Amino acid sequence: MTVSRFEADAINLLRFLLGRLPASQVRSILHRKVEQPAGVSATALGLIQDTLRKGLVQFLVQAGGWRQDRYLTNGLPRAGHPWQRSPELSLHVTSQPLAFLLWLAAVRPGESRQAWSAPGALTQADQLFFLRAAVALQDFPEDWQALRRSTPFADNPWVWLALPTTLDPSSEPPDFRRLFEDHGPVMLECLQPWLTQQWIEADLTNARENNLDRLLTRGTLQEQALEGFLKATDAMGRRDCARFLLQAVQRRLAAANDPPPAPEEGRKLSDRLRASRAGLSMIQQIETLDRWHREARRSAFYDDDHAAHQHWLSEWEAVDGDALAAKWRRWRQQMDPLASTTP
């Protein structure tokens, strides 16, 4: 099989975007500018399609899809592997990842005058590809600065859910209900352990951040992402898809006795308090998760969503949610300079 030099570079770039090649091996490809050919050969197209298909499935499987797990299907808990819970699962990739790939192989994003924009609507698998690409492109901060304003990233609910702090602070969060279209819910189930890890790392970065403005920006993006996601999850009757958040909160709350100190910069008390709260934007979502747990406790066996409520109760109890909520309330009081007002 023979492919042109440009096609070989594009395939290598794709392998990098899918996490199968280190950044050092594509730096020169990404940082050069060449003429983009009008098309690609059938051989190259076949290789790209094959790499893309296998790479996306591998991403889902490695992220957590390999596990036997239990999630809601049509309102009832169902156990098994993702392909057992949803036998009809399939990933439909359009030509848009390919178009992006060829563009990326030809231009240097940081120097390109125009951001790349997808010519049509993206499928869930397309959006998953752009999420994986966003993860890989964090190795090239300058290029990512230019790319993150492109709609496949800035308007991608998957990117917002996993990497909100990498996005442009002026970006508007998308409608997170789009995550639940088509095969989105199964993809979301597969990604749960990976999302847990992403959010733990994001929260650790918040705790280490000393710059008040940067912390506020990070916190605002995280809050927009999580509030939008939880609202969508609730509206779609899939509270179980917030398990990653519950587990991330549990791991972070368990790791510290007290809230991280606010950045000290001789600034206003109001700014320091805002920054403190922004830094805990993930952990404070426990309030919503606790509200769901209280609603679940009130649910009666004849309610339509009783099984879903019971499922959430079991998730809550698995992480000792009551203790987490109590700890969060204590942290909130510690951070509130007028906190002794509780009778």
Added chain:
Amino acid sequence: MSRAYRISVTESLSREIVASDEVRSRLELLAILPPDETAALLRVELAGRGFEEQLDGTMLRKSQAIDVSVDPCNGEISVRIEAKQATVAQQSQSGVGFDDQGPSAENAEATLRRQLRKNLEQKLDRNEAKLQSEATRELESHLIELQPELGAIVNKVTRDALKIKATRLGSVTQILEDEQTGSLTITVEV
């Protein structure tokens, strides 16, 4: 041979510097009575402690530079400090020019003035930062004093609400109250 001339310039800058800071929180009042009745109890308690009702229904107490405002309807509390200071900064500076008049002398004087103005701006900025940190410190110390008072207000409103609730449940036969510990025992005959 050219001669050197001494150029002296005096500049002054005046500015009203303002420093402010604010903390917001919420009084955690238990829902013993309907919200409007709790709000009425809170309003009475706040009035007894020097708060005055405003046109928008909030209760405000001003003491020196600090305003404490409570919205009895939802328990939102805001503690705000604002400090203003009229500041005048003046400075003189001398330089050397090679002409006593003409464009060269004007340029030298303008450069001196620009330099002086920049120095004065920096001085006023430092004053503003100092005033801001003083205001923040004052707010922090005021909050420490305010905490127990807010606790006492919430306690009093809660006790009053419980007494009213008890009278609605039946006839109150005994009320044991300890103002110091805040404990309250109400015996009701239903």
